[in-house]
Amino acid sequence: MYIPTFDDVKAAHERIRSHVHRTPVLTSTFFNTMTGADLYFKCENFQKAGAFKVRGASNAVFGLCADKAKYGVASHSSGNHALSLSYAAGRRGIDVTVVMPRTAPDAKKDAVRGYGGMVLECEPSTAAREAMLKDVVDETGADFVHPYNDHRVIAGQGTCSLELNEEVGPLDAVVAPIGGGGMISGTCLTMSNISPHTKIYAAEPENADDVYRSLREGRIVEDDAPQTIADGLKVSMRPRTWHFVSNHVADVLLVSEDEIARAMYLVWQRMKIVIEPSSAVAMAAVIRNRDIFNGKRVGVIFTGGNVDLTKLPWMQGLGLEKSAGE
């Protein structure tokens, strides 16, 4: 099992530079006052294809030699990796097939097709998506770009905190949401090399708390088909991401569905930007844990902005009660 190094992150940064945005870092007087922290929001919701995943996907696609590239790429994804891989493959002009759970937002499926990707729908479980993907790879010879358990992908995601650190200087902590652990692994890889005192916190929905339980039990615990509005965070870790999580993550911070919805609502209302529920998980974790972050310089990674605008959490009554009077 090859574990990527910081040299891989630097190489990824060069490789993907012309294909992805250097996203802005925003600040918010409102949230600084609310939490007592100096918060720096790395806005991957403004990233190409609407999420950070385009970093890892582009690193994998543009790193392929021509002989491999001609068979195309394939993957399974709850949404943003599918979009990102399709975007990157489209820019390189190679085929791409993605296996998506049938319950994924239509907006994401349509966007994959819009980038020229082929969508195959499967049942919404990790087992189902992996089985169907294996069939695709066997049939086409496509290169499988796993959404997170892939050294090229982890190195690509590591470019995000590299930029954040360049932009705002030393941070006491970085908070990012965790699903399979690609972004957190890349963040651990980069920060442990360039800013080893910075603590990395993984933010996770209570309803999909496999990483929280994994750290307590000292082994990968898997959920199959958990229910959370943070649809990007339903997957479980794999060995490469567990390596980084188990060695570098300071703690896992859990948040409820109501807290996720409320944090998302507040970010939209106060910062005037569209973030998806997974991104709001990181914001919710900072709001819930004022005691940890008060007085600290904290990077918060807003991982993406791909939302079905007709199905917002507060339309389902989530998160609104506690936000009255804000």
Place this chain on the structure above:
Amino acid sequence: MYIPTFDDVKAAHERIRSHVHRTPVLTSTFFNTMTGADLYFKCENFQKAGAFKVRGASNAVFGLCADKAKYGVASHSSGNHALSLSYAAGRRGIDVTVVMPRTAPDAKKDAVRGYGGMVLECEPSTAAREAMLKDVVDETGADFVHPYNDHRVIAGQGTCSLELNEEVGPLDAVVAPIGGGGMISGTCLTMSNISPHTKIYAAEPENADDVYRSLREGRIVEDDAPQTIADGLKVSMRPRTWHFVSNHVADVLLVSEDEIARAMYLVWQRMKIVIEPSSAVAMAAVIRNRDIFNGKRVGVIFTGGNVDLTKLPWMQGLGLEKSAGE
């Protein structure tokens, strides 16, 4: 009737500099491809108090001599001017009373109170709000800062296109929404001085087309209580804004309620930013009039981002049909 000059705009820019944001100018590959134009979006949705109106309000509040300021300020407003005047008065530490239509979004009324403003509710008509305001001024001696028919306010709004021009250089056209005409008047004032060849287009809802009809008839035509989702654009011009509109505006571009909702949806979905319906009126006008803007460098003013997130136009079925397949 004092008509402000470009010197007033420059003085306003100095006066308000430390109280307002120099907002970013964004671009969008998606909308450039869609319209064939090079679009530069001046993002006043990221402005203090969530809208451009804080420019004019701050210019008026901070320009008051101490003897006047001690009686406070007052105004009537459909929302954003109320917020902005409250913000500015709060920063100067003086009293502020605003008359708001009872139908204005709760989010705006709450935010006014949050800035320390006193809200008085009236019936949703221009006549009703003006009558109640007169009572307030008679009683308190407050300085009446009209939301647009005020030379200090128009000069303040003119600082927006001053920044836009500094940022992106010569533009062929600027498109901004029009309600009472404060932003358009400030834009005309500034651009006619620093870039006289730039054409100024006012974008207006078909359902509140008083400016369109005014230009055709050569006199101010008033609507009372028009119905449009662009709640900031329901008011009518007054002599100072009519002066600029009648002398400088190239044309008024009308858009339907569905077009406003669809443009708003697309901006949220593609640019990942929250803009209010009034801002979307400008975007809708550019989309509808590709023939005018194709091949041109066009500034588009996103005037604000104060939206009740629980009452979005597409929840009422507006604008969604035509956006299928985007």
